[in-house]
Amino acid sequence: MGVVSALGRPLQRDNGDFIFNVIQTDAAINPGNSGGPLLNSRGIVIGVNTAIRDNAEGIGFAVPVNTIKRIVPALIAEGSYPHPSLGLLGYSISAELARTLQLPVENGILVAQLYRNGPAFNAGIQGASKEIILNNRRILIGGDILTAVDSNPINDWNSLLQYLELKTSVGDTVLVKIMRAGQILEIPVTLAAEPME
Numbered sequence: 001m002g003v004v005s006a007l008g009r010p011l012q013r014d015n016g017d018f019i020f021n022v023i024q025t026d027a028a029i030n031p032g033n034s035g036g037p038l039l040n041s042r043g044i045v046i047g048v049n050t051a052i053r054d055n056a057e058g059i060g061f062a063v064p065v066n067t068i069k070r071i072v073p074a075l076i077a078e079g080s081y082p083h084p085s086l087g088l089l090g091y092s093i094s095a096e097l098a099r100t101l102q103l104p105v106e107n108g109i110l111v112a113q114l115y116r117n118g119p120a121f122n123a124g125i126q127g128a129s130k131e132i133i134l135n136n137r138r139i140l141i142g143g144d145i146l147t148a149v150d151s152n153p154i155n156d157w158n159s160l161l162q163y164l165e166l167k168t169s170v171g172d173t174v175l176v177k178i179m180r181a182g183q184i185l186e187i188p189v190t191l192a193a194e195p196m197e
Contacts, residue, residue: 002027010158011051011061020162022061023047029060038062067166082170082193087118088125090146091139092156100134101141104179107155111143111178123189125178144185148177164191 006024013019023038029049038047047062074081090109091097098106112128114121128140146154150167154160168174170193177186 005059007064009061010162013051018158018161019050019061019063020165021064021067022050023064025060025062026058027060028058029062033060084164084168084170084172084191085118085194086120086125086160086164086174086176086189087115087192087194088120088127088146089113090143090157092158093145103145104182105145105147107147107153108179109146109154109157109160110141111146112140119189119192120176123176123187125176125187125189126180144178144180146176146178149174151175151177 002025004023004025007021009022009024011019011022023046025038027038029052031052033049034051036049037045038049040046045065047064048068049060049062051061053059053061071081088111090111090113093103093105093108093110095106097103097110101110103110111120111125114125114127125144125146127143129142130140132139132141146160148154149160149163152163152167154163164174168191170191173188173190175186176189177184179185
């Protein structure tokens, strides 16, 4: 027995990746319970237990059943689930980075690199044109600034990953809004599966 204390939470895994839209609960989820059902008070499966937080006693997380329904058919048919990707790497824009680089926006993604023959590359999105050292760190600058996908604002890298994971599939075409040299462009991009070479 327990209480669902949050919905739609992002859960960061040990490798740095995120599982988006998880259910947070204080129902007892112990090591070894992963893969078991999370049931509501009527006995209906609402999620699949996935993780517990080591540093927060009694807090567990479950993947919602709607996510499972979307992913399981691909797992059964193919043995893996293809995660949709634009095929680019970039930096989350913060107010500080925007100020330092004199960018025209305070959030979004500064596109740094593109996977060769990946979706963004094939659609004409542009990556970095030069490299600078900022706070003892190599930064690739001069690329397009991604601000929205399908009219949904993209504030940072995680908001892009979350939108792609929860709202799109491999093969979908999305409309990417970018800023380039002071102009706003909307470019259709057909998503591919990651990882890409």
